Every structure is written in C-alpha cells, then in structure tokens.
Amino acid sequence: MTAAQQLPRETDSWVVARPGRVDTDHPLVWERRPLSPPGPQEVLVEVEACGVCRTDLHLTEGDLSPKIPSCAPGHEVVGQVLAVGTGVEDFAVGDRAGVAWLAWTCGACSYCRAGRENLCPRSRYTGWDRDGGYAGHLLADARYAYRLPDGPPAEELAPLLCAxxxxxxxxxxxxxxxxxxxxxxxxxxxxxxxxxxxxxxxxxxxxxxxxxxxxxxxxxxxxxxxxxxxxxxxxxxxxxxxxxxxxxxxxxxxxxxxxxxxxxxxxxxxxxxxxxxxxxxxxxxxxxxxVTANTRADGRAYLAEAARTRPTVHVSRYPLRRADAALADLAADRVTGVAVLVTG
The missing domain is CATH 3.40.50.720 (NAD(P)-binding Rossmann-like Domain)
Structure with a gap:
C-alpha cells in the first residue's frame, strides 16, 4: 500500500478511558479510532502481535499517570509496514518492524550526546506518550523501530522488544x-x-x-x-x-x-x-x-544476541479483543512466561 486512499482510515483499539483496577473498574475500553497517514520519519504498522507488559498494567491501574488522554497501551509490537513517511530510510512497505518502549528522544541534551538517551528529560514512550500496540495499527517513529526477521512467529518476537x-x-x-x-x-x-x-x-x-x-x-x-x-x-x-x-x-x-x-x-x-x-x-x-528504560543500542545488541542464542519464549496467547482479560490474568499472577495479544 502506497497511495493514501488505500490506507486504513480507522483502526480498532483498546484505550485507557480512566485508570482503575482491571478486575473491578474495567479501565480499558474498546473503540474505533481515526488513523492518520504517517508523517515525516514515521511508519504506519499493521499489528501482528503485541506483548502484555507489567508497565501496561501500571498505566491501566494508575500507578503511572497517563501522559495523554485515552492512550492505547502496548510497547512490544511486531507488525508489517503499510506506509512510510518522508525521510524514512531504514524501512520500506512490506518490511517487518518492531516497535518498542522508547519512542523518541531529543538528541540534543547532554544525556543524548553522551549515548545515554534513556535518561533524556524529554524522552517519549510508546503506549504512554503516544498510542501503542493494543490496536490493529499504530504510527511509530521509524528511527526508534527495529528491523525484524520474517521467519519467527510474531508472538515469540514481541516479548523481546521490552521484556x-x-x-x-x-x-x-x-x-x-x-x-x-x-x-x-x-x-x-x-x-x-x-x-x-x-x-x-x-x-x-x-x-x-x-x-x-x-x-x-x-x-x-x-x-x-x-x-x-x-x-x-x-x-x-x-x-x-x-x-x-x-x-x-x-x-x-x-x-x-x-x-x-x-x-x-x-x-x-x-x-x-x-x-x-x-x-x-x-x-x-x-x-x-x-534501571531506566533503554537505549536503541541496548535494543540492537539484545536482538542480535537473542538471534544467536534463540531463547525459548513461553507465550500465553490472547486475541486482541481479550486484552482486558490478559491484563487481569497478569495482575492476578495467572500468567506463566509472557502474555501476548495476537490479531487475525
């Protein structure tokens, strides 16, 4: 898909309507949301799988204060690139991309210049400062995404991106x-x-x-x-x-x-x-x-080491429509290994 009229204009998504206990307050709401084409340096990703992280639970239950209203959680995203914005060099339509927690840093502060971008005071995060992967599609800054191999199942790759x-x-x-x-x-x-x-x-x-x-x-x-x-x-x-x-x-x-x-x-x-x-x-x-977040160098180093060592990823699969159940199971310690939301 390259022409704007061929791209999806809406996507299904879970959002944190109002933080609260997942087992009693039902803070996640399923809704249809408008979807913009990618802007400069952005990629539009069709989600294949998204890991369920305890940080998502902290955001949903209010341990972390929301940065934007009705945010879609999720920052362990594996998907296919549907469109690229201007200035994107490392991705093309059809590539497999991984979208992780670190979404953007300023690149100019003393921490960024010293290779410590995880400490950037202006840093932004997927599923906190911008909508994440509890959705059918998401937009991501291509400079903070990772190229992923086509072969491994998406649900086994997703947890690598944060966990x-x-x-x-x-x-x-x-x-x-x-x-x-x-x-x-x-x-x-x-x-x-x-x-x-x-x-x-x-x-x-x-x-x-x-x-x-x-x-x-x-x-x-x-x-x-x-x-x-x-x-x-x-x-x-x-x-x-x-x-x-x-x-x-x-x-x-x-x-x-x-x-x-x-x-x-x-x-x-x-x-x-x-x-x-x-x-x-x-x-x-x-x-x-x-330990505070990670740098992109951490991400590249770990993914390369994981490709060599091939860790066994113990996955509990949930359809995207059951993200609320996945978070409830995580909160109650009913998940062994890692919960992953899958689309399709």
Missing part, C-alpha cells in the same frame, strides 16, 4: 562477573528471558518467586535453584536483579549478595522500600542501582 531488552539492560547494570551466580527475584516475562541470556553467557542462576509454576519453569530453563521470594540463597550471589515490583524485596536481595555484589532494580514502578541497615545491606561495597 528482553530491559532484562538485557538490567543484566548489564548488575555487572555479573564471568561465570558468576545471578539471583533473579520475580519470574515473569522479562525474568524468564533474562535467565536464559545469563545462562547462555555461562552464569549460574538462582530464582526467587512465589509462583509454583514459575519456579518449575525456572528449573526447566536451567536454573540451579528455585525458591520462594524470601528464601535465602543456597550460597551468596555475585549479582541480582529485582523484577518483582515489590520494595520489600530490596533488603532481602541485598542481604543475599556476596561482598561487592550489585542489585539492579528493573521495574518502572516499585512499592516503597523499607529502611535499610547499612552494615547488613550495603557495607562491603554492595551496590543498589535502578
């Missing part, structure tokens, strides 16, 4: 030494991909999560140990990543670290952290650090 990329950055921030022991707290979409990335790099992995099915999956994927969230590790950890949005687990994970270990917190939202004891939690050069 995979943010897990990659969290692992980098944790500074796990070669052959070291990594602790993972929480074992959902991002964690089950990050565990495989660490194992492929030669690490040993211990998993701490409350879900019995998640513990079973962790062991199937190669973890040495899988216990409850508050269990002590069999031996001190060289590094740890906290994926569960539970601040109470920060001192638990810090206490599990060996001397010089690092805990990276991977979520965009975290409940309050209890008071830390300096001697027990931070002394002996233990480090606590956050």
């Amino acid at each position: 995979g990329i943010i897990g990659y950055r969290a692992l980098e921030r944790a500074e796990l030494p070669p052959g070291g022991r990594l602790g993972i707290y929480g074992f959902g979409a991002s964690a089950h991909l990050t565990a495989q990335l660490a194992l492929a790099r030669g690490a040993r992995v211990d998993v701490f999560t409350r879900g019995e099915n998640a513990r079973r999956l962790a062991l199937e994927l190669g973890a040495d140990f899988a216990g409850d969230s508050y269990d002590p590790p069999p031996r001190p950890l060289d590094a740890a990543i906290l994926f569960a949005p539970v601040g109470e687990l920060v001192p638990v994970a810090l206490a599990a670290l060996d001397r010089g270990g690092t805990l990276s917190v991977a979520g965009i939202h975290l409940t309050d952290i209890p008071a830390l004891n300096y001697q027990r939690h931070l002394f002996q050069e233990r480090t606590l650090r956050s």
